[in-house]
Amino acid sequence: GRTRMATCECVALSVSGLCLVYNVALTAFRASTFEVFNVTETVARSVSILFINLAAYSLSKTENPRAQALQWVLVGGAVYLSHLDRLKNVVGKVPRPISLGRKVYIITGSNTGIGFETAKALLLQGATVILACRSVDKAAEARNELLKLTHCPSSSVIVLRLDLCSFDSVREFVKAFRELELPLHALINNAGIMMDKREVIKGTDLETCITANHFSHFLLTNLLLPDLEKTAGRVVTLSSSIHRLARTFNFDDIMTTKNYEMFANYGQSKLANILFTRELHKRLTARGSRVSAYAVHPGAVRTDVTRHMNAFMQTGNAICAPILRTMQKTPPEGAYCSVIVATSPELPLHPRKYGGQLFFHGEVVPVSAAGMDDAAAARLWKVSEQITGMVETK
Numbered sequence: 001g002r003t004r005m006a007t008c009e010c011v012a013l014s015v016s017g018l019c020l021v022y023n024v025a026l027t028a029f030r031a032s033t034f035e036v037f038n039v040t041e042t043v044a045r046s047v048s049i050l051f052i053n054l055a056a057y058s059l060s061k062t063e064n065p066r067a068q069a070l071q072w073v074l075v076g077g078a079v080y081l082s083h084l085d086r087l088k089n090v091v092g093k094v095p096r097p098i099s100l101g102r103k104v105y106i107i108t109g110s111n112t113g114i115g116f117e118t119a120k121a122l123l124l125q126g127a128t129v130i131l132a133c134r135s136v137d138k139a140a141e142a143r144n145e146l147l148k149l150t151h152c153p154s155s156s157v158i159v160l161r162l163d164l165c166s167f168d169s170v171r172e173f174v175k176a177f178r179e180l181e182l183p184l185h186a187l188i189n190n191a192g193i194m195m196d197k198r199e200v201i202k203g204t205d206l207e208t209c210i211t212a213n214h215f216s217h218f219l220l221t222n223l224l225l226p227d228l229e230k231t232a233g234r235v236v237t238l239s240s241s242i243h244r245l246a247r248t249f250n251f252d253d254i255m256t257t258k259n260y261e262m263f264a265n266y267g268q269s270k271l272a273n274i275l276f277t278r279e280l281h282k283r284l285t286a287r288g289s290r291v292s293a294y295a296v297h298p299g300a301v302r303t304d305v306t307r308h309m310n311a312f313m314q315t316g317n318a319i320c321a322p323i324l325r326t327m328q329k330t331p332p333e334g335a336y337c338s339v340i341v342a343t344s345p346e347l348p349l350h351p352r353k354y355g356g357q358l359f360f361h362g363e364v365v366p367v368s369a370a371g372m373d374d375a376a377a378a379r380l381w382k383v384s385e386q387i388t389g390m391v392e393t394k
């Protein structure tokens with residue numbers, strides 16, 4: 001009897017202790033990815049779990065059966081609180097399905113990850129989706145998978161080649177899209193890349209990450225604006241909380257020729273996504289356009305975005321996978337915000353409140369000071385026009 005009791009106490013204390021450690025680790029993980037979360041609520045939750053630990057410890061010293069039962073109730077509370085933390089801050093919400101009728105969406109980089117899941121969610125709501133991908137083979141495979149998963153008509157999923165490392169490819173994509181004679185209700189600038197080592201696009205001085213993540217999406221968006229205008233459509237651009245890593249946009253070295261570091265460079269490209277969305281919204285509003293623009297932070301999502309990291313980081317990522325998985329969203333969870341922002345009827349009704357903003361879990365979240373720099377946004381627009389060789393279409 002005594003040994004059994006001791007084992008029970010030991011289990012109870014370990015479980016509540018683990019809940020505390022997990023809660024702190026989850027908070028540290030969110031902070032390390034610059035995620036915006038409610039600090040007061042998170043601290044209150046951790047402190048409550050700490051008190052539960054202390055209470056469970058003192059109860060374990062007594063031999064009163066009621067106290068022992070209470071100990072288990074407290075442990076249940078600790079488990080509930082840490083689960084709640086995950087549910088609120090990691091998993092987020094589930095989209096309320098709405099019917100998209102025959103609406104058409106272009107999603108860049110939709111052969112895998114968040115883009116693939118965004119396509120799936122839109123197809124399940126009756127939309128037509130253009131998979132804009134650099135590898136037609138990978139996109140064709142994704143298309144088959146999507147048709148199998150959604151049972152939608154085969155005409156609802158269209159593959160068009162788009163390599164964001166080539167401005168010519170962007171122009172060809174737009175031409176090919178126009179030949180389909182379809183309307184366009186939203187452009188989802190989803191494709192993104194993070195490179196361990198600096199790379200330039202062959203035959204150019206263009207650094208891969210900023211070109212694929214920002215400049216090509218800038219060109220693509222501007223070329224498609226006349227199509228979006230006809231439907232009062234939207235531009236949804238995937239950014240990241242990592243944009244906070246860039247303290248200012250580095251106009252002196254846009255192609256990061258000096259001091260290249262993977263996260264800093266990726267952060268700068270994601271800051272460009274924020275500044276682009278802000279300036280786009282401003283310009284659209286100024287000319288009385290019906291098109292709206294939003295940025296999205298999908299959260300920390302377990303996808304292949306890590307594929308170009310170095311071997312050391314990839315090994316660490318693989319070893320920590322069981323723990324990381326509980327702290328990161330699944331790709332369908334990661335697609336939630338893109339889907340909401342691309343489809344919610346509410347957003348275009350309140351351009352002042354929502355236009356040009358960054359969304360996370362379907363809600364507006366603050367961006368960094370650098371992300372609110374209107375002068376930098378305007379300057380980046382000019383630079384982007386020059387680099388992409390684009391003449392603004394009215």
Ligand SMILES: NC(=O)c1ccc[n+]([C@@H]2O[C@H](COP(=O)([O-])OP(=O)(O)OC[C@H]3O[C@@H](n4cnc5c(N)ncnc54)[C@H](OP(=O)(O)O)[C@@H]3O)[C@@H](O)[C@H]2O)c1
Pocket residue numbers: 108109110111112113114115132133134135138162163164165189190191192193212238239240241297298299300301302303304305306
């Ligand atoms: N996962 C996260 O935790 C996270 C967090 C914050 C923001 N985001 C953002 O969310 C977006 C989607 O990320 P993900 O996690 O789903 O990444 P992913 O699984 O790596 O998917 C990225 C997609 O972008 C495509 N892509 C890369 N370079 C391209 C190019 N030059 N031309 C055309 N397509 C290209 C990839 O095509 P291939 O398959 O051919 O390489 C792939 O389809 C990105 O913008 C990312 O920055 C992700």
